[in-house]
Amino acid sequence: MKDEYDFDLTDLDSQLASFSQKGITRFSLHDGKFSRDRALLKKFLSKAKEYIPEVFISVPVEADVIDSEIVSLCKDLFCSLDIFFRAEKIVDKKFAASDSASKKKNPPKNSYFFDKKFFSKKAALLNGANLVFGFLADFALSQNDSIKAFRERLDFAVTLYPNHIEFPQIYSEEREERRSATFSSQDISYARRLAFAAEIFYSCGRAVPWFVSVLKPLRISPSNFFSDFAEWQICNNCELNPRGKNLEFPHKEIEKMQLIFLEEKYDEKKLGHVFPVVRDLVLLNGAFSRLAGEGEESSLELSFSPDDLLSPAAMDLSAFCENFCMEKCRVKIFAGDEGPEFKIL
Secondary structure: OOOOEEEOOOOHHHHHHOHHHHOOOEEEEOOHHHHHOHHHHHHHHHHHHHHOOOOEEEEEEOHHHOOHHHHHHHHOOOEEEEEEEOHHHHHHHHHHOOOOHHHHHOOOOOOOOOOHHHHHHHHHHHHHOOOEEEEEEOOOOOOOOOHHHHHHHHHHHHHOOOOEEEOHHHHOOOOOOOOOOOOOHHHHHHHHHHHHHHHHHHHHOOOOOOHHHHHHHHOOOHHHHHHHHHHHHHHOOOOOOOOOOOOOOOHHHHHHHHHHHHHHHHHHOOOOOOHHHHHHHHHHHHHHHHHHHHOOOEEEEEOOOHHHHOOHHHHOHHHHHHHOOOOOEEEEEEEEOOEEEEEEO
């Protein structure tokens, strides 16, 4: 059975109608027209709902095209919207919204604009509908980008709870980055390591359910955290190689790396007493993700009750440790009639 099938759509009905006989279970839409044109995208999503509602669809889109109707169509599909998170797009949008005609004609040199409200509104729309979305980010590709601006974008992206943050350029066979007065060669090398660290720990590590909560007690920004993890990767020979090829790790292996690194960070901050709940959160959410992604059932040894770990109280780990007692237990994660379930053994 074919797992992925990438092509440019020209005849929606005939192409999508053939998916079942071809055994296609995953589909990536790589056609720029659909990512930029709201009407075309709506047409595709409507046809997908008709022909392939069971196929997982990955759709790269410009943030501009996302509206309530797109969200409504996606609710009936098994899909992920991968939103372009480009610096140059943000700059253009900022100037387009400017009331000053002179600013539009003569944007200030060495200036960088980041329209947080624009992306916050789009993310809120998607999160409010419980839809899966991610960011396709970049660095050093647009005028006046800088390592500081890149780190700020990365920090901000995490606060929007994307399912994943990807940097396609770090796997390109040709180097796309542009060295400039605001982005040196050394900055570019650092940004590549930082981007790879974020992809491994956050995206491949399926960290979105717990990442913000786990960082809060450490009082460290996401970019600083990923920078430290990048150094840890180098020391453990699992960094991005010079040719831009990703080292592929099963999720369980990444989970082990996450726990080792997190324990080091919590010990460094003298927060060893909080780490048991961190460990439980990582293990429990990791088990749920593998059940959903790989169909893998599992049993876990936890220090706290899974009911407590999955409650809103786990958003503040320091307070959680003060208010909840340890309840060591063995928990089975399995597929129930209505979705993932757990049972204390």
